Amino acid sequence: MDKQTNATSFLNILAEIRPQFFQQKERAVHLAEQMLKHQDTSYIPQILSCFPVDRYYLHLLDADMRRLRIICEITAAEEILPGTRSLFLENVDSFDGLIQKYIYITFLLRRLELPLPEEALEEASAVLKSGRISVCALRKITECETFADPEYVYQQALGHLSL
Numbered sequence: 001m002d003k004q005t006n007a008t009s010f011l012n013i014l015a016e017i018r019p020q021f022f023q024q025k026e027r028a029v030h031l032a033e034q035m036l037k038h039q040d041t042s043y044i045p046q047i048l049s050c051f052p053v054d055r056y057y058l059h060l061l062d063a064d065m066r067r068l069r070i071i072c073e074i075t076a077a078e079e080i081l082p083g084t085r086s087l088f089l090e091n092v093d094s095f096d097g098l099i100q101k102y103i104y105i106t107f108l109l110r111r112l113e114l115p116l117p118e119e120a121l122e123e124a125s126a127v128l129k130s131g132r133i134s135v136c137a138l139r140k141i142t143e144c145e146t147f148a149d150p151e152y153v154y155q156q157a158l159g160h161l162s163l
Helices: 003-038 041-048 063-080 095-113 118-129 135-144 150-161
Strands: none
Touching: 003 041, 003 063, 003 095, 041 063, 063 095, 063 135, 095 118, 095 135, 095 150, 118 150, 135 150
C-alpha cells in the first residue's frame, strides 16, 4: 500500500466514526481537566473508559489521546509507590498543560540520548535533580516513546536523579 492509500483509508475510518470520535475525545479531555482541578486520580478509570470508539481506540487515532493514556498509566503507577504523590499532575491546571508537560519531559529525555555538550544537558539535569519527575514517568515515557536505546536513556535519567 502506498502512502496515499494509507492516508485515504485512515480518513475514511475517521469519517465513519467522526461524531463518536470527537464526543469520546471531548469527554476524555473534560474528565482529565476534572482530575487536574480536583487533583483526584479516581478519574483515571472514567478517562480510560472513553477510549473505545466503535472498533477503534482513541489512543491509536489521536496523538494527544495516546499521551493521555500514558499519563494515566504514569499517574496510576505513582499512586502505588509508598510515600509519593502524583508528581505528574502537580503544577498543571489544564489538559493542554498536561500534554505540554509530557512533551517537555520527552524533550528532556531526548537530550540525554544524544551526545550533546555538557552545557546542553544542564537543563535536563536540573529538571531531573529537582525531583519533579517520578521514576514512574521516566520509565513509562522511555518505554512508550521512540528512542534508539530506551534503556540507555532511562539509566541516564536515573543517573541525573541521583546526582
